[in-house]
Amino acid sequence: MKSILKKIILALDDSLFRVWVKWCWPEYKRPRKGYMYHYQVIKQYFFFQKILRINGAVPWPVDFRSKIVDWPGIEKGICCDPGDNLGIYINASGGIKMGYNVHIGPNSTLTSTNHYKYDHRQKSHTKGISIGNNVWIGSNCNIVAGTKIGDNVTIGAGCYIKGDIPSNSTVVVSNHALEITPKKRDYEWDCRDEELL
Numbered sequence: 001m002k003s004i005l006k007k008i009i010l011a012l013d014d015s016l017f018r019v020w021v022k023w024c025w026p027e028y029k030r031p032r033k034g035y036m037y038h039y040q041v042i043k044q045y046f047f048f049q050k051i052l053r054i055n056g057a058v059p060w061p062v063d064f065r066s067k068i069v070d071w072p073g074i075e076k077g078i079c080c081d082p083g084d085n086l087g088i089y090i091n092a093s094g095g096i097k098m099g100y101n102v103h104i105g106p107n108s109t110l111t112s113t114n115h116y117k118y119d120h121r122q123k124s125h126t127k128g129i130s131i132g133n134n135v136w137i138g139s140n141c142n143i144v145a146g147t148k149i150g151d152n153v154t155i156g157a158g159c160y161i162k163g164d165i166p167s168n169s170t171v172v173v174s175n176h177a178l179e180i181t182p183k184k185r186d187y188e189w190d191c192r193d194e195e196l197l
Helices: 002-024 038-051
Strands: 067-069 089-091 096-098 102-104 109-111 119-123 129-131 135-137 142-144 169-174 177-182
Touching: 002 038, 129 142
Parallel strands: 067 089, 089 109, 096 129, 102 135, 109 142
Antiparallel strands: 169 177
């Protein structure tokens, strides 16, 4: 009985459930195979985001335990759904640009504006975050206004990122300081070659 039900769900996944996901989240652009089934996207995000309206206006899936402030300030590519992991806080008031294939780990923070240090009622002059293509941001990271991250970058868990991170590098915390190591090879997968939802 279980296998019959699974076959029915999978048969509906690429038709009915796919249309449902596209209708609910028009900016959800992922490969049709190899990420999540469409019914899984509905199961994980629909109730909290579309019924309870937690991050309800955001046109891509966002976990109910995450918070996105001023989502229209986010410009994003394909295979990139900021806030789809748990505990992410994103303040896009200063503008955030993300390329394609960008993943953000749980409990990370992206803040594109900050307070002016001489009068906390005002915003700082530094604003905006730019993140390139094929970027992995590990859990518990903080990325602050004025940061520019290049392409093909892996940021390890617990990093505080401010300033420029060069393309083709790995960033980790070592003895309370950032250690940036060049990668030895190019990124191997191009999500733009996939058939997208």
